[in-house]
Amino acid sequence: MDNQDYNQQLLDFIHSSPTPFHAVKNIQMSLEAEGFLPLVEEDSWNVVPGGRYYVTRNGSSIIAFVMGRDSAVNSGIRMVGAHTDSPCLKVKPNPELRKHNYFQLGVEVYGGALLNPWFDRDLSIAGRIVFNVGDGRLQHALVDMKKPVAVIPSLAIHLDKEANKNRTINPQTDIPPLLFNCGEDREEDFRALLAAQLLEQYGDPMELQVLDYDLYLYDCQKPAITGLNQDFISSARLDNLLSCFTGMKALLGADDQVSSMLICSDHEEVGSTSSCGANGPMLKSLLERLYPEPESRSRVISQSLLVSADNAHGIHPNYSDKHDSHHGPILNGGPVIKINANQRYATSSITSSIFRHLCEQQNVPVQSFVNRTDLGCGSTIGPITAASIGVQTLDVGVPTFAMHSIRELAGTKDAFNLYRVLLGLYSYQDSLIIN
Numbered sequence: 001m002d003n004q005d006y007n008q009q010l011l012d013f014i015h016s017s018p019t020p021f022h023a024v025k026n027i028q029m030s031l032e033a034e035g036f037l038p039l040v041e042e043d044s045w046n047v048v049p050g051g052r053y054y055v056t057r058n059g060s061s062i063i064a065f066v067m068g069r070d071s072a073v074n075s076g077i078r079m080v081g082a083h084t085d086s087p088c089l090k091v092k093p094n095p096e097l098r099k100h101n102y103f104q105l106g107v108e109v110y111g112g113a114l115l116n117p118w119f120d121r122d123l124s125i126a127g128r129i130v131f132n133v134g135d136g137r138l139q140h141a142l143v144d145m146k147k148p149v150a151v152i153p154s155l156a157i158h159l160d161k162e163a164n165k166n167r168t169i170n171p172q173t174d175i176p177p178l179l180f181n182c183g184e185d186r187e188e189d190f191r192a193l194l195a196a197q198l199l200e201q202y203g204d205p206m207e208l209q210v211l212d213y214d215l216y217l218y219d220c221q222k223p224a225i226t227g228l229n230q231d232f233i234s235s236a237r238l239d240n241l242l243s244c245f246t247g248m249k250a251l252l253g254a255d256d257q258v259s260s261m262l263i264c265s266d267h268e269e270v271g272s273t274s275s276c277g278a279n280g281p282m283l284k285s286l287l288e289r290l291y292p293e294p295e296s297r298s299r300v301i302s303q304s305l306l307v308s309a310d311n312a313h314g315i316h317p318n319y320s321d322k323h324d325s326h327h328g329p330i331l332n333g334g335p336v337i338k339i340n341a342n343q344r345y346a347t348s349s350i351t352s353s354i355f356r357h358l359c360e361q362q363n364v365p366v367q368s369f370v371n372r373t374d375l376g377c378g379s380t381i382g383p384i385t386a387a388s389i390g391v392q393t394l395d396v397g398v399p400t401f402a403m404h405s406i407r408e409l410a411g412t413k414d415a416f417n418l419y420r421v422l423l424g425l426y427s428y429q430d431s432l433i434i435n
Contacts, residue, residue, distance in 0.1 A: 003412065003413060003416040006249070006415065006416045006419065007225065007233060007412055007415065007416065009245075009249075010223075010233070010242065010245050010246075010415055011222075011223040011224070011225075011233070011235065013026060013241065013245045014223050014235050014236070014237055014238070014241045014242070014245070015222050015223055015235075017237070017241055018124070018126040018144055018216070018218040018237075019060075019126050019127045019128075019142075019214075019216050019218070020060035020061075020084035020085045020266045021059045021060050021127060021128045021142050021214070022126065022142060022144065023060075023084045023241055023244060023264070024056055024059055024060055024061065024062045024084060024264070025059075025142060027054075027062055027064070027244065027248050027264065028054065028056065028062065030248060030252070031052075031054050031064055031248070031252070034052070034252050035052055036052040036053060036054050036064060037051070037052065037053050037054075038053075038054060038055070038056075039053050039054065039055040040055075041055060041057065041285075045289060047067050047290065048067065049067050049068065049069045049071075050066075050067065050068075050069050050256045051066075051067045052064075052065075052066050052067075052256075053065055053067070055286065057275065057276040057282050058266065058274075058275065058276040059128060059140075060084055060085070060266035060267075060276060061084065061264060061265045061266045061276035061277070061282060062084075062262075062264050063261065063262065063263050063264075063282065063283065063286055064248070064251055064261070064262045065077075065259065065260065065261040065262070065286075065290075066251070066254050066256050066259060066260045066261075066426075067259060067290075068256060068257055068258040068259035068260070069256060069257050070257055070258055070259075072258075072259040072291070072300045072303075072304075073291075073296050073299050073300055074303075075258050075259070075303060075431070075432075076259070076300060076301075076302070076303030076304035076305065076431075076432050076433075077259040077260065077261050077300060077304040078254075078258060078259070078260045078261070078304070078305060078425050078426050078428060078432070079260075079261045079262075079263065079304060079305065079306040079307065079391065080247040080250065080251070080261070080262050080263070080306070080307045080309055080422055080425070080426075081247075081262075081263040081264075081265070081278065081306055081307070081308045081309065081381050081382070081385055082240050082243035082244045082246075082247050082262075082263070082264050082265075082308075082309050082310065082381075083240045083243075083244075083264065083265050083266065083267075083268030083269070083272075083278070083310065083381060084240075084241070084244060084264050084265065084266050085110070085111070085240075085266050085267055085268055085269050085270075086111070086236070086237040086239060086240065086241070086269065086404075087109075087110060087111035087112055087113035087114075087269050087404045088110050088111070088113060088216045088217060088218060089107040089108070089109060089110065089113070089118065089175065089177070089216065089217040090107060090108045090109075090110045090214070090215070090216050090217075091105055091106070091107055091125070091127075091190075091213070091215040091216070091217070092105075092106040092107060092108055093212065094106070095107070095190050096188055096189070096190055097176055098182060098188070101181055101182060101183060102178055102179075102180075102181060102182065103178075103179045103180050103181070103182040103188050104176040104177060104178050104179060105150070105176060105177050105179060105190070106176055107175060107176060107177065107217065108171075109171045109175075110216070110269065110270065111269030111270055111404070112269065112404055113404055113406075114402070114404050114405040114406070115169045115171065115175060116167075116169065117402075117405045117406040117407060118152055118175065118217075118406050119152050119153070119154045120151065120152070120153060120154050121151065121152070121219050121220075121221070121406060122148035122151065122219070122220040122221065123148060123149070123150040123151060123152070123177055123217045123218065123219060123220065124144070124145045124146055124147060124148060124149055124150070124217070124218055124220050125143075125145045125149060125150065125215055125216070125217055125218075126142075126143060126144040126145065126146075126215070126216060126218060127142070127143065127213060127214045127215035127216050128140055128141070128142055128143075128213060128214045128215075129141055129142075129143055129194055129198060129210055129212075129213045129215070130210075130211050130212050130213065131195070131198065131208045131209060131210045131211055132208065132209045132211055133207065133208050134207040134208070138211070141198060141201075141202065143194070143197055143198060143201055143215075144201075145197060146220075147220070148220050149179060150177035150178065150179050150217060151177060151178055152175055152176075152177050152178070153178060177217060191209075191210040192210075194210045194213065194215075195208055195209070195210050198210075218236060218237075219236050219406050219407060221236075221407070223235030223236070225412060226409075230412060231331070231332060231411060231412055232331065232409050232410065232411060232412060233409070233410045233411070233412055233415070234407060234408075234409050235407065235408065235410075236406055236407055236408070237408075238311060238400055238408040238409075238410050239310070239311040239400060239403050239404065239408060240268070240309075240310050240311060242311065242398060242410065242415055243309035243310060243311070243397065243398075243418075244264045245415075246309065246415055246418050246419045246422060247262045247264070247309060247422060248262060248264075249419055249423075250262075250419055250422035250423040250425070250426055251426060253423050253426070253427075254423075254426035254427060255426065255427040255429070257429065258426075258427075258428070258429060260426040263278075263283055263381075263385075265277050265278040265282070265283075265381060268310075268380070268381055272381060272384050278381035278384045278385050278388075279384045279388065283385065283388070283389060284388060284389055287300070287301070287389065301389055301390050301391050302390075302433075303431065303432060303433055304391050304392070304432065305351065305354060305391070305392055305393070305394075305425075305432045306346075306382070306385055306386065306391045306392070306393040306394075307355065307393075307394060307396055307422065307425060308345075308346060308380050308381050308382030308385065308393055308394065308395045308396070309396055309397055309418065309422070310338075310380040310381070310382075310395065310397045311397040311398055311399075311400040311403060311408075311410070312329055312336035312338055312367075312369045312396075312397035312398065312399050312400065313329070313369060313399070313400065313403060314328075314329050314330065314331045314399030314400055314401055314410075314411075315328030315329060315330065315399075316401055322372065322375070323372065324370055324371065324372050324373070326370075327368050327369050327370040328369075329367040329368075329369050329399035330367070330399060331399050331400075331401070331409070331410060331411035331414065332411035332412065332413040332414060333365060333367050333399065333411075333414075334359070334364055334365030334366050334367050334413075334414065334417055335359070335364065335366055335367070335396050335397065335398055335414060335417060335418045335421060336366075336367045336368065336369045336396060336397055336398065336399055337352050337355060337356070337366060337367070337368050337369070337394065337395070337396055338368075338369045338380075338395040338396060338397060339352070339368060339369065339370050339395075340370065340371065340377050342377070343383050344377040344378065344379040344380075344383065345377075345379070345380065345382055345383065345394075345395035346380075346382035346383045346385075346386040346393035346394060346395055347382075347393075347394040347395050348392070348394070350392065350434050351392055351393060351394035352394055353434065354394070354432060354434070355394055355396060355421070358421050358424045358425055358428065359421055361424055362417075362420045362421050362423075362424050364417045364420055364421050365417070367399070369399075380395050382394070382395040392432075396418070398410050398411065398414035398415055398418055399411065399414060
């Protein structure tokens with residue numbers, strides 16, 4: 001597989017994964033095609049050395065792992081962590097809005113989204129629907145309307161002369177998307193529209209009643225390779241489906257001699273505190289089941305390494321003053337080690353040295369990012385996971401522009417280079433401990 005093939009697979013994955021539920025479903029399908037077996041949390045497990053497994057929670061988080069033939073008590077686990085969610089607009093439970101013969105949806109802002117780029121885009125709706133079928137059974141299904149069904153029109157500049165200087169966005173009143181014309185006396189039921197979508201998508205004439213849903217708006221525009229010299233990847237949800245895909249592809253090629261693991265968690269963009277988030281019990285519970293004896297589990301964790309893979313801020317040529325001039329990553333300059341003195345990133349000199357060593361082995365360039373000292377710093381699942389289970393951790397990512405926009409930009413070389421390094425991690429036979 002070369003760089004071009006890799007990028008095309010990445011773009012296909014992102015395009016077919018408009019929500020965390022779809023991303024996890026697509027990861028499941030790829031894992032099963034390569035022999036990974038599903039584990040169900042409510043069942044008893046029988047894992048064997050050399051086996052490949054995965055477990056999901058809420059349909060939006062997934063942990064996949066290879067049980068190494070060498071005991072992890074002696075060699076630890078090579079871990080990669082990422083997150084399945086991205087900032088977006090989520091449909092409210094009672095979303096119906098009717099104004100001036102237009103039907104709109106009430107939405108919440110999920111995560112720290114850049115809202116301006118959401119205006120005047122072709123939007124669709126996707127997610128999970130829970131419904132009651134005719135015999136009283138509860139079921140759930142994924143839906144994706146795929147076609148443009150909504151838009152958030154901008155206010156014309158003639159009606160807001162200060163638009164290019166001082167326009168602000170009220171998330172309650174300014175961003176409800178427009179779906180269609182409706183009469184003032186016509187009662188539209190959004191759940192009935194969803195029931196019709198289910199019947200259309202699955203072709204099942206069953207009677208059903210939609211009870212609830214997790215539905216999100218997304219941009220219909222496909223991911224693309226852009227730039228005069230094809231230097232860039234332009235896409236929604238690069239943060240952080242790029243890392244999920246890269247970690248998955250690396251795990252598929254992992255050596256089964258040592259233990260390897262991929263953790264893709266939901267809810268990172270809203271703090272990770274949930275049953276399936278990195279600040280929840282999913283990973284800890286899994287490790288307790290795999291290594292139930294406390295001393296053995298402690299020995300495993302002490303010899304393990306977690307690479308928290310989440311996009312980094314590339315130095316923007318129009319806003320270079322927003323960066324520390326000595327730590328401004330360049331797109332296509334290689335993966336970025338993210339460092340913060342206040343532990344917003346979990347990188348230490350030990351873990352960064354291990355990653356630099358892996359990059360050297362793969363002949364991959366590596367960069368560093370440190371925020372300007374007078375600016376605040378975001379965080380990742382890295383510090384959360386390190387504090388939760390005690391594993392040595394570092395934060396890395398590919399340099400990106402327009403993070404948290406509806407459409408982000410990355411380099412065409414960086415994801416493939418990160419994949420090469422993570423593949424090297426999963427196949428690394430030596431100790432991850434520096435004495």
